[in-house]
Amino acid sequence: MKLNETEIADSYNDVWVLGEIVDGQVHKVTLELLGIARELADKRAVNNSKVVCLLMGSGLKGMETGLFYQSADRVIMVDDESLKFFNDSVYSSVVSRLIKKYKPEILISGATSKGRSLMPLVAVQIETGLTADCTGLDIDKESGLLLQTRPAYGGNIIATIKCENHRPQMSTVRQGVFKAIESDDTRTGELIVESVLEEEKRTRFTVLSEESYGDDSKIxxxxxxxxxxxxxxxxxxxxxxxxxxxxxxxxGAVGATRATIDSGWISYAHQVGQTGLTVQPEIYIACGVSGQIQHLVGMQSSDLIIAINKDPDAPIMQLADVAIVGDLFEVVPEITKLLSN
Ligand SMILES: Cc1cc2nc3c(=O)[nH]c(=O)nc-3n(C[C@H](O)[C@H](O)[C@H](O)COP(=O)(O)OP(=O)(O)OC[C@H]3O[C@@H](n4cnc5c(N)ncnc54)[C@H](O)[C@@H]3O)c2cc1C
Incomplete structure (x- = not known):
């Protein structure tokens, strides 16, 4: 919603995380987002900002406890049979109505297939901005605005985006960008129960079932x-x-660059990078990878990076903690042999 300055200052607070459920469990990305939401809310303490998780679905009873452990101060739960399967029309109507009612200052969601479908719809309904696929979130010390960082123009620049005159400030973030904070089972919070209105259930289509398919789902x-x-x-x-x-x-698991996927050597489910997955493993071993920015944004937060490349000047060799100059067809089998003995 477009607002004047007084309205923004007076009526909008709290950092909301749009919770996600997968196979009856809270999605890992929701826990990661609660971690960064805590940091953002603490930086907005002047505004008495709370971390709020909006959890929607069916059969959610009791799930609020784990969310409190992960730093939520409040859980708004909408538990309804109509939310059993993801229908973006029903979900977006409920989210938009609750935003109007509670007025969050910030709303973040995972850049999952559901988040990518839902957040733009909500942004349009609420008439606010949305920054997709953020790789960094912070609060501007002076203005208190959300600083939303993401690669732009094919990864050639890193842009920091502000949403000054509309609320909430909305962002999506991929899994693996932030780390979940340690669970604290002494924490409790406030549970608010909301429902789905009858008119919100009336949509043009009905989702009858959900299933994941294909071997790629195992990667x-x-x-x-x-x-x-x-x-x-x-x-x-x-x-x-x-x-x-x-x-x-x-x-371990096998990752790949986009160049290899485009060449048809391996499937897209393996792609790491700007248009693939963002990962944060303990060890990332890059073999025959040059290290273009679009790949680096997807793996640069790995704890230890090992690069094997014929070219000592390849960009990945500058980023790597361990840089091995050599032919991967000699070096990689040698490492495999050593580890297998
Ligand atoms: C909008 C946009 C989005 C993109 N998204 C992604 C993305 O999500 N993920 C991604 O990966 N890319 C992405 N790219 C593509 C990216 O810009 C690079 O083209 C790509 O990452 C390069 O892949 P590469 O490192 O495999 O290939 P190259 O850049 O060709 O590098 C190959 C490397 O292998 C080394 N090498 C060759 N032979 C050997 C050998 N025998 N032993 C050891 N080393 C050897 C070479 O020295 C070289 O450094 C995107 C591009 C655009 C424009």
């Missing part, structure tokens, strides 16, 4: 402690075999 780069990634240096689909072997030896 889980987000949960892997070690990721071994292949770039154009692997040269072919067959060349990825050495990458898979090393990943197996370290019980």
């Amino acid at each position: 889980n780069l987000h949960d892997a402690n070690v990721i071994v990634s292949g770039g154009r240096g692997v040269k072919s689909a067959e060349g990825f075999e050495v990458i898979h072997q090393l990943a197996n030896a370290v019980e």
